[in-house]
Amino acid sequence: MTDINSLKFDEKGLIPAVVVDYYTKQVLTVAYMNKESLQKTIDTKLTCFYSRSRQQLWLKGETSGNYQHVVSITTDCDNDALVIEVKKDGPACHTGSESCFTKPVFKNEDEKEFAIDNLYKMLVGRKQTMPEGSYTTYLFQKGLDKILKKVGEECTEVIIGAKGGDKAETVYEICDLTYHVMVLMVEYGISLNEIRDELARRHIVDKKVKQEKMQ
Numbered sequence: 001m002t003d004i005n006s007l008k009f010d011e012k013g014l015i016p017a018v019v020v021d022y023y024t025k026q027v028l029t030v031a032y033m034n035k036e037s038l039q040k041t042i043d044t045k046l047t048c049f050y051s052r053s054r055q056q057l058w059l060k061g062e063t064s065g066n067y068q069h070v071v072s073i074t075t076d077c078d079n080d081a082l083v084i085e086v087k088k089d090g091p092a093c094h095t096g097s098e099s100c101f102t103k104p105v106f107k108n109e110d111e112k113e114f115a116i117d118n119l120y121k122m123l124v125g126r127k128q129t130m131p132e133g134s135y136t137t138y139l140f141q142k143g144l145d146k147i148l149k150k151v152g153e154e155c156t157e158v159i160i161g162a163k164g165g166d167k168a169e170t171v172y173e174i175c176d177l178t179y180h181v182m183v184l185m186v187e188y189g190i191s192l193n194e195i196r197d198e199l200a201r202r203h204i205v206d207k208k209v210k211q212e213k214m215q
Contacts, residue, residue, distance in 0.1 A: 004038055008080040014050060017082040019092065021099075022071045023193050024117050028092035029100040033082065038073075045070045047086060066090030087193075116192065119179075123186045139183050147187055150180045 009015050014032040021028055031049040033041065037057045040048040047060045047068040061067030068086035075082055093100040126136040139147050154177035161170035185195070 002075055002079065004035060004042075006079055007035075007038075007075060007082075008078065009035065010080075012052075014052070015080060015082060017047075017049065017084050019047060019068065019084050019086055021092075022085040022087050023196050024115070026099055027101055028068075028086070028088065028098070038082075041070060041084075042073070047084060061089060064090065064094075066092070068092070116182075120182055120186070120192050123182055127186050136183060139180075140187065144187060147180065147184050151177070151184055154180050 007015055013034045015034075015038070016030060017033050018030050019028045020026065031047075032052060033048070034050045037048045037050045040057065040059075044059075047070060049058055049060065050056070051058045059067075067089045068084075069088070071085040071087060073082055073084050091098050093102075123136060126134055127140050130137045130140065139150065154173060157173040158170060158177050161173045185191075
């Protein structure tokens, strides 16, 4: 672990901190810390910054309730900047946005962008609005039994594709299975973060089992 005394604070005693969502890896905000606010962040496991305008410490979420629970703090190779991964209780931006970074400056249209979180949000939106003509709407209208039937069918298709040695088909069918499992998640009210947390717990258990076998 890097000692905070070895960090390089600027002439005003500050160091920039890039706050990142632990789950999505989305950049939430960029703020500044002094040694006192950094130590308080470590002690409380909640982000605490230094306000350059008010010239005082401010605990993120103290007034809004949108606390940021710290998972990790990492410094760069020069020890003069921080990346802080957090689990947030609410929007990171004072405007109510999930992130402070919402204004595009440039986007390479040749690059295709996909995020599983956006797919999940789309499915939630389908369940809330039930747009006519949507296959997802059809599944929600038919209910749990239909959704479970589709999950079972797609599991079988994955097995057939993999057993047949067709990688492209297997990838295609895994995507179909993933979609229908996510529909099931929305139907049950299961969030992506719940799945991520469970996978993280299993990862820790798996490491322990491996270590025990090596001993």
